[in-house]
Structures are given as C-alpha cells and as structure tokens.
Amino acid sequence: MMNLVHLRVLATVARHGSVTEAAKELHYSQSSVSHHLARLEAATGAKLVQRAGRGIRLTPEGRLLAIRATEIVGRVEAATNELAAQVGLRAGRVRLAANASVLSTIVPEAVNALARAHPGLELVLIDQHPVEALQMLRQGEIDLALIFQHAHAPLEQEEGFRLVHLREDAVHLVSRRPGDTMAAHRHSPWIGGCYRCQEELVSACRREGFTPRIASLSDDIVVVQALVAAGVGVTTLPGLALRAHRRADVHTTELTGFRRQLYAATYGDPPDPPAISAVLTALTEAAA
Structure with missing residues (x-):
C-alpha cells in the first residue's frame, strides 16, 4: 500500500x-x-x-x-495549514509565489502588516514567474500566486483559479536619454527578459510599428539597468521593478496605454481559509 x-x-x-x-x-x-x-x-x-x-x-x-x-x-499540506488556520490564525502557514519585482515591493509591506496582526502566521515566499506559479498552485505546492497579465497577452488559466485584482502597474521604456520614445529605438538593440516579459516588450514595440531586435537577455532588474547604462541596449520594465531598484544613470519614460494588471490567484472552491484570507487582505492593502 x-x-x-x-x-x-x-x-x-x-x-x-x-x-x-x-x-x-x-x-x-x-x-x-x-x-x-x-x-x-x-x-x-x-x-x-x-x-x-x-x-x-x-x-x-x-x-x-x-x-x-x-x-x-x-493538498495534504494545504489541508493541514487550513486546519491550523481555522483555529483562529494562532498558527498556520501560507505558501506564496511571486516574481521578483512584487516580492521586493508589495510583499514586504504585507509581511510587516501580517506580523503585527497575526504573529503566529508563517508566510513562505517563493520567487517564481506567473506561468510556473499557477502550475505550482494547481498542484498544491503553494496556496497563493501573485501574477501579472497584459491585455495583449493574457495568461491561459484552467478552471478552478480565482483571481483578486490588486493594482495596475505601468510599463516604462528604460534608456540613457531623457524623454525618449519607443519609435526612436526601432533600430537599436533591445534587452529581453523572461518569456512573458519578452512578449510584452515585443507587443509594445509592434504597437509603435516595428519589431525589436533582441540582442541580449537577462531577467535581473539590476543587470538589465546596468546593461542599459553601459549602452548595450534599451528595454522596458514595469513600475514595481523600478521601485525595487532604480539606477541614477538611466532614464525612464512611461508608456501610455500599456499597463500590467496584478492579481492574487487562489485555487479551488471558496471560501478561502482564514490564513489565506488574511494574507489576501494584507496584500490588497499593501498594493493600494
């Protein structure tokens, strides 16, 4: 057996x-x-x-x-956590996955709020991209996933996911010149990131009438800005990433009408266990 x-x-x-x-x-x-x-x-x-x-x-x-x-x-671990949380948030554990820009901005604020309101609640944090985070959520490896979607490239989701909208996040052109435009760099080399970020970059450029020549790849916001500052290329970054890290020798220009939507995702039938509800509340307040 x-x-x-x-x-x-x-x-x-x-x-x-x-x-x-x-x-x-x-x-x-x-x-x-x-x-x-x-x-x-x-x-x-x-x-x-x-x-x-x-x-x-x-x-x-x-x-x-x-x-x-x-x-x-x-699922067994999730059930154990739910049962512990049902006692009244004196104990319990919530496993949360999010990408780096969210983990370094919104999540720490939520962690501080949770520590004050529910000191017995343990929050396990995992750095993960949206597609992989949703897969982990479906398989029961985590309890919450923070994901982003763009209108031009929405995530494909299976039945069972429930989304809570947290906020919008503007996307910015990152270059060495103030007041720059996307169109001015139609012939420049570009720096791409993860698969979905690269889709977002290509979509933004095509909206301006050209397809970018992606010459370098990095998923690290520190590395990307260092490459821009060195003249290796230009790129796009969301506002939360720039809030987490911003070099003084690069310039950013917000792209109008081009925003990410940030969501907290859970899986399964409602209602959420008390521990997960408490984390959702803290994330919503931090995002606002």
Whole structure:
C-alpha cells in the first residue's frame, strides 16, 4: 500500500532528479530514500526509477506517479495549514509565489502588516514567474500566486483559479536619454527578459510599428539597468521593478496605454481559509 511518506520521497526525487539532493531536502540518508522508493515500487508493482550513469531517472510510470504524488502531498499540506488556520490564525502557514519585482515591493509591506496582526502566521515566499506559479498552485505546492497579465497577452488559466485584482502597474521604456520614445529605438538593440516579459516588450514595440531586435537577455532588474547604462541596449520594465531598484544613470519614460494588471490567484472552491484570507487582505492593502 502506498503511503504519504513514500509519495513525498518520490515527488522530491522527481523535483531534484537526484537521490542525493532529495535526501538533503528531506533530511534522510540516501539509503533511506532508496528504501522508500523500493517500497513504493513494491506497493505499486511498477518500475518507477532506473539507473542513468551515476544517477537515476524516472520511468514513464514513475513520472506519472510523481505528478500525482506532488499534487497529493501539496493538498495534504494545504489541508493541514487550513486546519491550523481555522483555529483562529494562532498558527498556520501560507505558501506564496511571486516574481521578483512584487516580492521586493508589495510583499514586504504585507509581511510587516501580517506580523503585527497575526504573529503566529508563517508566510513562505517563493520567487517564481506567473506561468510556473499557477502550475505550482494547481498542484498544491503553494496556496497563493501573485501574477501579472497584459491585455495583449493574457495568461491561459484552467478552471478552478480565482483571481483578486490588486493594482495596475505601468510599463516604462528604460534608456540613457531623457524623454525618449519607443519609435526612436526601432533600430537599436533591445534587452529581453523572461518569456512573458519578452512578449510584452515585443507587443509594445509592434504597437509603435516595428519589431525589436533582441540582442541580449537577462531577467535581473539590476543587470538589465546596468546593461542599459553601459549602452548595450534599451528595454522596458514595469513600475514595481523600478521601485525595487532604480539606477541614477538611466532614464525612464512611461508608456501610455500599456499597463500590467496584478492579481492574487487562489485555487479551488471558496471560501478561502482564514490564513489565506488574511494574507489576501494584507496584500490588497499593501498594493493600494
């Protein structure tokens, strides 16, 4: 018979692709991890892992069960947190994923408010992009995801997600000249970021009648601004990113009619557990 410990071990091995790294996270010995995997194979009657050089890899059956194991473990942890929170927020844990610009601006303000109002509530923070954060939310690995959408490139969402609008966030051209325009850089090299940020950049440029030549890539707002300051290229950044970090030797110009929408996403049927509701309230107030 499968048990939760065996499933947790398989999910951790799948996430790391390594027995050694899984053992470190779980605080088990490597032999203990191997033992749990062997017990799980015996319980399922299926070969779940196989040797690959000095490491291991999951079989197709192992990958299938690992996906379900991740969801099951996540749901059990969520239920445990909900039950603890139901006692009255004297305890409880909320796992939240958001991208760097939000984690460095809105979230710290919400954390301070929560520490004052609910000192027993633990908030676990994860730096993650919207698409991956929604996947983690669906699989039960987190309880809340802070995501952004743009009207020209909305996120595809499965049924079950519920969104709370937090605020708008203006997008800015970042260059070395004050009062710059997008059109003035139709022949300039551009600096792209993550996949969705790059979609946003391309959409903004095409609105001005050209397709940008993306010559450099970085997802770090410190690196991006350093590259702009050095003359490597120009880029776009949201207002929250510039609030988190702003170099004095770059100039920004807000793009009119081009804004991100920031949402907090939960998954499943309402109402939200008290702990998650408390975090949502704190985030809404911080965003405002």
